[in-house]
Amino acid sequence: MTGSGPVLRAEAVSRTFRTPAGDVHAVRGVTLEAHSGELVVVRGPSGSGKTTLLNLLGGLDVPTDGTVRLAGTDTGAASEADLLALRRDTVGFVFQSFGLLGVLTALENVEVPLRVRRLAASERSARASEALRLVGLGDHGEQRPDELSGGQQQRVAIARALAADPAVLIADEPTGQLDSRTGEAVMELVVGLVHERGLAAVIATHDAAVVARADRVVTLHDGALLRAV
Numbered sequence: 615m616t617g618s619g620p621v622l623r624a625e626a627v628s629r630t631f632r633t634p635a636g637d638v639h640a641v642r643g644v645t646l647e648a649h650s651g652e653l654v655v656v657r658g659p660s661g662s663g664k665t666t667l668l669n670l671l672g673g674l675d676v677p678t679d680g681t682v683r684l685a686g687t688d689t690g691a692a693s694e695a696d697l698l699a700l701r702r703d704t705v706g707f708v709f710q711s712f713g714l715l716g717v718l719t720a721l722e723n724v725e726v727p728l729r730v731r732r733l734a735a736s737e738r739s740a741r742a743s744e745a746l747r748l749v750g751l752g753d754h755g756e757q758r759p760d761e762l763s764g765g766q767q768q769r770v771a772i773a774r775a776l777a778a779d780p781a782v783l784i785a786d787e788p789t790g791q792l793d794s795r796t797g798e799a800v801m802e803l804v805v806g807l808v809h810e811r812g813l814a815a816v817i818a819t820h821d822a823a824v825v826a827r828a829d830r831v832v833t834l835h836d837g838a839l840l841r842a843v
């Protein structure tokens with residue numbers, strides 16, 4: 615990968631789902647890129663294809679047409695194993711529903727993606743603690759998700775996404791389950807981290823405050839890009 619090119623690039627990407635009721639063209643011909651340190655916001659009404667597009671950009675799904683290049687790798691041409699490794703090494707995901715494991719402490723949740731990287735336990739724990747500190751939860755490592763507020767849980771999820779030091783952050787409506795003040799605080803944190811750590815971030819959100827701070831805003835309508843700002 616060259617230093618100046620986009621970390622993430624989608625070129626004329628489409629995703630069609632075959633269903634018994636017929637084909638659903640969830641994403642249609644989208645071209646989009648994100649560079650390091652750049653925050654790209656994807657917005658659009660419900661069903662416009664935001665989640666499908668984010669899944670394609672993060673390598674959770676591959677396009678039926680067009681190409682997605684993630685850190686230089688064409689996801690559609692990669693084997694399942696390579697795609698798994700690419701996601702593990704390159705992408706941090708944050709979802710609306712936090713996705714924390716209830717039986718684990720905050721610290722253990724943050725350690726989950728580090729476990730699959732076969733890091734030594736001490737290194738894992740040091741990195742997870744540092745990630746929790748970054749999101750302002752350095753003193754909450756021993757608490758379980760149900761002992762934390764919604765905003766704190768989402769911050770744990772952000773720490774988990776960042777612990778392995780990904781080049782790309784993909785966040786699907788990360789503030790969707792939070793009240794507006796908590797959501798603002800969480801987004802403030804994400805925007806700061808994107809710029810500080812030079813992440814290429816793509817975030818689906820309706821949050822006006824995030825839209826205002828985005829380097830680029832794209833709007834989806836029926837799976838296609840409406841306009842790019």
Ligand SMILES: Nc1ncnc2c1ncn2[C@@H]1O[C@H](COP(=O)(O)OP(=O)(O)OP(=O)(O)O)[C@@H](O)[C@H]1O
Nearest residue numbers: 631633638640658659660661662663664665666667
């Ligand atoms: N696995 C699937 N199989 C069939 N159709 C799907 C599948 N996933 C998504 N779709 C369809 O693709 C379209 C886009 O869905 P998607 O979830 O990407 O939209 P969205 O903009 O994220 O919506 P929301 O804001 O409500 O989450 C919808 O019509 C949806 O029903």
